[in-house]
Amino acid sequence: MKLDLLAIGVHPDDVELGCSGTIINEVKRGKKAGVVDLTQGELGTRGTVDTRYQEAAAAGIIMGISVRENLRMRDGFFVNDEAHQMQLIKIIRKYKPDIVIGNAITDRHPDHGRAAKLITDACFYSGLAKVETKDEDGQPQEKWRPSYVLHYIQDRYIEPHLIIDITDVFDQRMKAIEAYSTQFKSDGKDGPQTYISSPDFYESVIARARMLGKRIGVKYAEGFTSDKKIGISNLDALIKIET
Numbered sequence: 001m002k003l004d005l006l007a008i009g010v011h012p013d014d015v016e017l018g019c020s021g022t023i024i025n026e027v028k029r030g031k032k033a034g035v036v037d038l039t040q041g042e043l044g045t046r047g048t049v050d051t052r053y054q055e056a057a058a059a060g061i062i063m064g065i066s067v068r069e070n071l072r073m074r075d076g077f078f079v080n081d082e083a084h085q086m087q088l089i090k091i092i093r094k095y096k097p098d099i100v101i102g103n104a105i106t107d108r109h110p111d112h113g114r115a116a117k118l119i120t121d122a123c124f125y126s127g128l129a130k131v132e133t134k135d136e137d138g139q140p141q142e143k144w145r146p147s148y149v150l151h152y153i154q155d156r157y158i159e160p161h162l163i164i165d166i167t168d169v170f171d172q173r174m175k176a177i178e179a180y181s182t183q184f185k186s187d188g189k190d191g192p193q194t195y196i197s198s199p200d201f202y203e204s205v206i207a208r209a210r211m212l213g214k215r216i217g218v219k220y221a222e223g224f225t226s227d228k229k230i231g232i233s234n235l236d237a238l239i240k241i242e243t
Helices: 014-028 049-063 082-095 110-125 167-178 199-215
Strands: 005-009 033-039 067-073 099-102 148-152 162-165 221-226
Touching: 005 014, 005 082, 005 110, 014 033, 014 049, 014 099, 014 148, 014 162, 014 167, 014 221, 033 049, 033 082, 033 110, 049 067, 049 167, 067 082, 082 110, 099 110, 110 148, 162 199, 167 199, 199 221
Parallel strands: 005 033, 005 099, 033 067, 099 148
Antiparallel strands: 148 221, 162 221
């Protein structure tokens, strides 16, 4: 299956928090989107690996994605080396996405920035013919390099290069986030309160979307960074902003 968009997160829920609105937008436009989680989030204080899989599946249905895979790298202890890059290269060549969206280039959680570099490097090496990989059936894979690699913004604010209007799908986006009920509820049922289970964190997610929306004259938006300059085919692609 070829995907138009592949979103990658080091932890289940990273994609939902970072770019689920954009995913939902694209799916509603008829595009095929998928998600790859690098780890099972096994170091998370609340919930379990099993509940994370259940929540990820539920969130995937809400977003309307075509596929979701987990590479089962070690949460907290994966590294950006050849072995991990090859895991990701196989996935990129399997789905041949035109656009990859990955973790923030730097953030409060050290896994996020390390994952961002791993994703960027794997996308580049995936385009080299002499980097040889095989699929699940043992057949050689063709080289593939996405046209764009974007990075969403996570806990710490990063000035975006691209801001996307998600106003029409904001409620659906928040339902995808809320699918992770063990992570974003502070009733104590699934473990002690954490940084992300507090009501303040949830409110900050909404506030960030409002702030980015205000930057482009809409109610809610998501922001992304890119090492590569982003071009448009014509001026009709620019949204109208009230001045």
